Amino acid sequence: MVTLTEARENRTVNDWVAFFKQADIPVLRQTARELAALREREDEMGARDITRVVINDPLMMFKVLTYANNHRSRHQLQDLVQVEQAIIMMGNSTFFDQIPTVPHVEDVLDSHVSALVDLLKLMIRAHRAGYFAADFASHLMDLHAEELRVAASLYDFAEMLMWIFNPEAMSEIRNRQAADKTLRSRVVQQEILGFRVVELQEALVHVFNLPSLLTDLMDEQRAHLPRVRNVQLAVNLARHSADGWDNAALPDDYKDISQLLHVDIERVMHIVGARH
Known part of the structure; x- marks a missing residue:
């Protein structure tokens, strides 16, 4: 495990990759706020509603696609490239439970x-x-x-x-x-x-x-x-x-x-x- 201080000091791609593998990737506060509002009425909205929020935030998009492609079923042979397709495959409840909307970019910086x-x-x-x-x-x-x-x-x-x-x-x-x-x-x-x-x-x-x-x-x-x-x-x-x-x-x-x-x-x- 590589700490943030070590990654900054060692100045290598490998150290930064090792750090990012266990880092909490932040998202925009606005993204977290909008997704929290959607979660409150989870039963009445679909993957498209979530997608509209996710595609406004490249960091959230990154989190969704990496989660989806690392948790594919054995029957899912193709890469998941589209955000909506990835959310449909994992389901709304998995999305809300497994992809955190913290920390926030604004707090980290x-x-x-x-x-x-x-x-x-x-x-x-x-x-x-x-x-x-x-x-x-x-x-x-x-x-x-x-x-x-x-x-x-x-x-x-x-x-x-x-x-x-x-x-x-x-x-x-x-x-x-x-x-x-x-x-x-x-x-x-x-x-x-x-x-x-x-x-x-x-x-x-x-x-x-x-x-x-x-x-x-x-x-x-x-x-x-x-x-x-x-x-x-x-x-x-x-x-x-x-x-x-x-x-x-x-x-x-x-x-x-x-x-x-x-x-x-x-x-x-x-x-x-x-x-x-």
Whole structure:
């Protein structure tokens, strides 16, 4: 068993993975509040009602999918990739009994307000990326749009976990990059964390038994495949539009999305809700 202090000091992916295996992953307080309200009328609502709450919180989505895929019946051969499908398979009562809605992100980062702000921005961005990915998939008549929503929403989940459990180091990375715009994320991560966040993400996907389809959809090496391209473009769009619609990178995003969806750029801007 690796403690949080040891994980921070040892600075290796393996130590962080060992820590996360027994860590209590927090969720947003709003998620806990909404799920508590649903639990009070458990008999009259279905998996879809729970799903609507879960997909707003990438950390809760992570908890649901890891639990579902680690507790599959022997007859369930396929990975559970969609949140609603996972909740249906486990049943409402198992969901409420086995997936805790504590601790809360806001409490864990109570003494790190700036890190909390950065984490919440990242989670909002992840949720928007999921929305964009599902929307693009619908335009392409992809019958499994929800899989793309999940992949885009969880694209940065290792970074979210590091903001929660290693806020000082993540704040230092942010400050260094703010001071030097040419500094590459991967370089500064390696220097301060001892590894790149993408390496941690790959290890966590494997250890937590997340569906292999998700790793495929998050894999930049497969960017030539349309569904992987969808996820990448949704993540890029969410990142570049996080502070408004005047980011210099957005015209390139619109062009790439227009090629993916086979529509003109004006149509893309309408689809994504871009404002001139």
